[in-house]
Amino acid sequence: MKNLKRxxxxxxxKQIVLFLAVFFALFFAFPKxxxxxxxxxxxxTAPASEKLTLQPGEKYEGEIVVWNLSERTTxxxxxxxxxxxxxxxxGTAIMFTEEEEARSLYSAAxxxxxSKQKVDLIPNRNEKIFYEINVPEDATKxxxxxxxxxxxxxxxxxLGSTAAFTSLSSGTPxxxxxxxxxxxxxxxLQFDTDRxxxxxxxxxxxxxxxxxxxxxxxxxxxxxxxxIFDQEVGKIVFNESAQSILRDNSASYxxxxxxxxxxxxxxxxxxxxxxxxxxxxxxxxxxxxxxxTATTSFWIIPWKYILLLLLVIITTVVILKMRKRKKDxxxxxxxx
Amino acid sequence: xxxxxxxxxxLITILVTGVFFFVLSPVFRSQxxxxxxxxxxxxxxxxxxxxxxxxxxxxxxxxxxxxxFANLDNAxxxxxxxxxxxxxxxxxxxxxxxxGVASAAPDTSGAIEITASLPGTxxxxxxxxxxxxxxxxxSITGVGDIGNVETYGVKLTSNTGVLGTxxxxxxxxxxxxxxxxxxxxxxxxGVYLLxxxxxxxxxxxxxxxxxxxxxxxxxxxxxxxxxxxxxxEVSSTNQLSTSSTNSGYYWAAYGQGNGTNAGLYYxxxxxxxxxxxxxxxxxxxxxxxxxxxxxxTQPSGATVTTDFSYTANGxxxxxxxxxxxxxxxxxxxKATETSPAHSSTIYYGARAGxxxxxxxxxxxxxxxCGGYY
Numbered sequence: 001m002k003n004l005k006r007x008x009x010x011x012x013x014k015q016i017v018l019f020l021a022v023f024f025a026l027f028f029a030f031p032k033x034x035x036x037x038x039x040x041x042x043x044x045t046a047p048a049s050e051k052l053t054l055q056p057g058e059k060y061e062g063e064i065v066v067w068n069l070s071e072r073t074t075x076x077x078x079x080x081x082x083x084x085x086x087x088x089x090x091g092t093a094i095m096f097t098e099e100e101e102a103r104s105l106y107s108a109a110x111x112x113x114x115s116k117q118k119v120d121l122i123p124n125r126n127e128k129i130f131y132e133i134n135v136p137e138d139a140t141k142x143x144x145x146x147x148x149x150x151x152x153x154x155x156x157x158x159l160g161s162t163a164a165f166t167s168l169s170s171g172t173p174x175x176x177x178x179x180x181x182x183x184x185x186x187x188x189l190q191f192d193t194d195r196x197x198x199x200x201x202x203x204x205x206x207x208x209x210x211x212x213x214x215x216x217x218x219x220x221x222x223x224x225x226x227x228i229f230d231q232e233v234g235k236i237v238f239n240e241s242a243q244s245i246l247r248d249n250s251a252s253y254x255x256x257x258x259x260x261x262x263x264x265x266x267x268x269x270x271x272x273x274x275x276x277x278x279x280x281x282x283x284x285x286x287x288x289x290x291x292x293t294a295t296t297s298f299w300i301i302p303w304k305y306i307l308l309l310l311l312v313i314i315t316t317v318v319i320l321k322m323r324k325r326k327k328d329x330x331x332x333x334x335x336x
Numbered sequence: 337x338x339x340x341x342x343x344x345x346x347l348i349t350i351l352v353t354g355v356f357f358f359v360l361s362p363v364f365r366s367q368x369x370x371x372x373x374x375x376x377x378x379x380x381x382x383x384x385x386x387x388x389x390x391x392x393x394x395x396x397x398x399x400x401x402x403x404x405f406a407n408l409d410n411a412x413x414x415x416x417x418x419x420x421x422x423x424x425x426x427x428x429x430x431x432x433x434x435x436g437v438a439s440a441a442p443d444t445s446g447a448i449e450i451t452a453s454l455p456g457t458x459x460x461x462x463x464x465x466x467x468x469x470x471x472x473x474x475s476i477t478g479v480g481d482i483g484n485v486e487t488y489g490v491k492l493t494s495n496t497g498v499l500g501t502x503x504x505x506x507x508x509x510x511x512x513x514x515x516x517x518x519x520x521x522x523x524x525x526g527v528y529l530l531x532x533x534x535x536x537x538x539x540x541x542x543x544x545x546x547x548x549x550x551x552x553x554x555x556x557x558x559x560x561x562x563x564x565x566x567x568x569e570v571s572s573t574n575q576l577s578t579s580s581t582n583s584g585y586y587w588a589a590y591g592q593g594n595g596t597n598a599g600l601y602y603x604x605x606x607x608x609x610x611x612x613x614x615x616x617x618x619x620x621x622x623x624x625x626x627x628x629x630x631x632x633t634q635p636s637g638a639t640v641t642t643d644f645s646y647t648a649n650g651x652x653x654x655x656x657x658x659x660x661x662x663x664x665x666x667x668x669x670k671a672t673e674t675s676p677a678h679s680s681t682i683y684y685g686a687r688a689g690x691x692x693x694x695x696x697x698x699x700x701x702x703x704x705c706g707g708y709y
Contacts, residue, residue, distance in 0.1 A: 040552025048545040048583055048707025069548065086588050086666045091708030094588055094664040151702065152554075162558040162568075162600055162697040164684055166575075168551040169704040222530055224506070232506065241583045241671045243708045254639065254671075279528050286379035287533050289396065289441035 082107025621652025629654025
């Protein structure tokens with residue numbers, strides 16, 4: 001019977017085998033690749049940072065809340081290390097490598113213990129990570145840094161082709177001041193605009209501050225804009241999000257003035273040469289005794305409008321002259 | 337010549353008057369000059385401070401006189417505030433604590449630096465103006481003999497509720513006058529006030545800032561690279577997205593490569609298609625070049641750093657990735673609250689050189705996301 005069946009339609013058997021082979025090939029090869037391609041990682045953290053002032057021998061207990069808004073449970077490894085600022089960007093943190101950690105004098109990582117070494121983040125559920133900071137009795141005065149970082153576990157797979165595999169990292173940087181009477185000192189390295197002139201009040205200011213003290217600083221202040229008549233035409237808040245600079249670092253701040261009108265709120269003209277005066281505070285105690293100030297200038301020349309106005313004036317003058325010439329010219333007498 | 341006849345008597349009159357004025361002027365006792373090497377600093381430059389509790393204000397005045405002032409001639413120092421600020425600098429009339437200081441926080445080495453404390457048995461008082469003819473004034477009396485060489489320093493500390501600041505933000509013109517019965521020096525200062533000079537906001541007051549970061553997808557297949565072949569570019573639409581409260585967000589990235597340099601790595605070779613030097617960009621636009629890098633599109637209101645900008649970089653030019661955390665590079669940031677979420681598409685570009693070994697190359701890119709501190 002079996003034989004009959006087999007030989008009754010040999011072409012069908014071949015088709016079935018072929019179909020199964022193709023099916024398994026597709027099932028085991030391509031869907032796996034697509035599955036990973038569709039996978040997403042998500043992590044939310046609160047608080048975004050902590051700034052603490054502790055004394056030698058003091059213990060501090062805190063918590064970080066993390067969550068995952070993706071559709072699958074993801075495992076994150078928890079790292080506790082010192083951190084540094086990324087390039088010239090104030091307020092950023094990237095954790096030390098193991099070698100950097102070993103060399104660092106001001107990493108608070110050895111003082112920190114966390115409740116878990118890794119965490120499975122279930123979708124749409126908050127997870128609390130408790131940590132404890134124990135400042136040693138013999139800790140010297142200074143500002144120490146530590147980040148409790150979460151890095152997604154590698155989704156290592158072989159695609160059989162060249163690929164970039166990615167992981168997601170986030171965390172909570174913590175700045176720990178130990179002791180009192182820190183030297184807050186800074187200098188202004190740059191205050192400038194990205195161009196010398198603009199068509200409209202859409203100006204980007206670049207400010208670079210160097211932290212010369214032994215603790216982080218958070219410069220705040222104002223940029224005051226005055227026109228050629230010495231009238232105040234604008235005031236911009238500097239460093240609205242209060243981004244800090246770690247010690248021994250400098251940082252660049254971008255401040256955008258996008259006003260969108262050639263008249264200020266109180267009808268002052270925003271045209272021609274504009275002077276920008278920067279005043280910055282960075283000290284916690286008696287900030288007024290150490291302001292940083294600088295001045296720069298730029299032009300606002302709406303050349304398209306000016307060109308249009310000139311064209312209108314020239315056209316009007318030409319038309320008026322032509323009319324006048326026409327009037328002055330005696331009418332030609334028709335030949336008799 | 338005739339037409340100038342009328343002008344000659346007028347010129348003679350002006351000349352004679354001028355000579356008389358010049359000759360007679362020394363009879364005036366007072367000699368007015370300007371204070372040199374001077375500053376007036378306030379410990380707080382916030383508006384509406386009332387001199388109580390944490391709204392306490394201190395002042396440091398430094399000046400170098402242009403002439404001598406004598407204690408016997410009732411030498412004194414006065415600070416006059418604008419008429420519009422009546423009863424705002426002197427919140428209540430009363431005594432201030434005054435001390436001569438030989439140095440102060442605002443001293444700028446090599447520029448304006450106090451060299452001697454203001455001598456004398458100093459007494460200071462704050463008197464309110466009437467708003468029409470008199471202004472808020474701080475008077476320091478009992479000043480000792482002053483020369484014109486030293487830069488003198490004096491510190492004024494408010495007794496509770498006496499010394500405050502104007503309610504008006506911006507520049508407030510303040511005049512400092514050093515005088516005695518015979519002479520007078522003065523200078524005007526623009527004291528700039530802010531609506532808020534508080535440098536740090538404690539975490540207990542502010543709502544806890546949060547940042548939520550998404551990476552999707554996690555794997556980007558680059559297909560097949562051919563040694564000496566063409567450039568391969570793969571876009572990963574909206575691979576990064578972020579939302580944040582209060583303080584903005586930033587993204588940084590680093591690769592793994594061979595552990596020393598980032599790039600597409602074939603362990604079987606081994607062979608590394610390096611992501612440039614880990615700084616600047618990597619240009620793989622022309623044949624015969626080799627490399628790997630990424631570019632990002634810029635969400636509205638955010639900033640993609642120059643080296644990684646999809647629009648700023650020309651075709652075939654990509655941002656170079658560094659290796660490990662030590663080589664992390666900033667790729668995208670925004671300094672203010674972000675809601676709804678921002679998304680950025682990442683373009684991965686790779687090209688294999690003619691000496692590249694055949695095999696399966698991989699790079700592990702870690703994207704670091706955070707909120708500002």
